[in-house]
Amino acid sequence: MVSLIDMPEVPMKKILEKLEYVEIQCLRKTCHSLRHFIDDTQPEQPITVLEISCSLDKFSLLIYGKNDPQLYPSGQRIHIEYQELEGENTRITWLRRDKNRQKTLLNDNIFNTFSHDFGLILKCKLPTLKQFSINFKQMRKGFLEKSIFKKKEEPIKVHSLILKNATCQGDILEVLPYTCAETLEKLEITLDIDWKSPWITKMDISKIVVLEQWKKTKELHIVGGPVAAGIQNFEHFSFVNVKFELVNLRDMLRLKELFLHTPSTFKQYRINFQNLSDRDAFIQEFGPPIERTATYFEVRRATLIFERPDDKENVVTIGFFPNFFEFRIIKKCDVPNDVEVVN
Incomplete structure (x- = not known):
């Protein structure tokens, strides 16, 4: 019987393809020749x-x-x-x-x-990893970037990046630039804030929004606290859940136009806010906010629905709530008969 050490290269590679991570590491520790073979061939x-x-x-x-x-x-x-x-x-x-x-x-x-x-x-x-998650709680500043990611020659290929308890823009910049922009589809960021006063500090993300990883990601979730960035930096996403300290009418009208004219038929934004720049102007444009205690039917009737130019199959819905706006594109056939669609 041929031992692993004497195994020809091609069948040895086939064997390694069948092994799990722990099994490969155990095999790597058995002798120098197997370690060198594994390190040289780099099995996935x-x-x-x-x-x-x-x-x-x-x-x-x-x-x-x-x-x-x-x-x-x-x-x-x-x-x-x-x-x-x-x-x-x-x-x-x-x-x-x-x-x-x-x-x-x-x-x-x-x-x-x-x-x-x-x-x-x-x-x-x-x-390509399905998910890569890092919790920054009590993490030494700069440790991950200096000790690990800067030493990696190629970016980390991952579909979903989850960054928990980020206290500042610097935490996110320790990781995000070292991921592959071509594979990243979803970015989740949880901010480490004082939940008793969640609106006191807003996070500057000016260095994040210029990254290719940000520009090419399709889905964004930032929870925990508000961020400081122009609304134009979010327009390329298919799905957004983000908070702002102050929302102005101009930005919400800009999003309305974006949803009306985008070629995409899958787009959903939830824009949370603490304050409105001019509450009366918002009410004049979108009507009074939909109360938290509203029933499903009351929400349905109060949600604004708009026709999309050159799109007979889909419409835009805008929900104005006490603390957030919700923009969606839905199938026109899903609109109840008793709800008006604005041309």
Whole structure:
């Protein structure tokens, strides 16, 4: 029987294509020849989701393979925690379904250990990730960019990027520029704010809106607090959920025109706000806001519906609520018979 070490290159590559991430890493550690072969051939790692989170003295890394939610070895979800110890030491715990594995690294601090391990993952040949999630809560400023992402030669290919507890524009800029603009479809940002006063601080995103990743993303969710940016920076998105401290009538009329004339038939915006520039002018244009306590039928009757020029199949709906505007494009056949459509 031929051993793995003596296996010809082509069948060896076929074997690696069938293996999961943990199996490839275990095989890589068996001997120098297999390690060199794996490093040279760079087999694609079957990883779909990566998640990073942090606490005062701990990093947590989650790796999902093939959409399997079960912890290894029952499934392909790998959960590793890095615990900071006294004296520049680090404890690594591999949380498993059968029994956790643990080891302590002496004279190797948590930042070096984590950045080395995560850097190895990014050096692998990865498919386009379904999701990449980073929680900035208690994360050291600049750590991810300087220690990990700047060292990666190619951008990270991902469909959905989730950035949680961002405190400033700088947090987002640590990650977003290092993703592939061609594959990114959805950007979710949760701002770390004081929920007792969620409108006190608005985040400047002037350096974010000029990035290619921003310009090519189709779907945007920014929750938690308001942002500071012109409405024109959001017009290319298919779906938007964002907050502003102040909304003026000119911008909402601009969005109305955008929805009336865009060639796209899938577009939905939710524009949250704290204040209106001129409440009376808004009421004159859109009617009184739809109350929160309104029934479904009351909302339906109060929502404005407009014909789209040169489009007989779709219409634009605009809902004016006490704290947000909702713009949508829907099928004309879905409009109730008792609701007026404005030409």
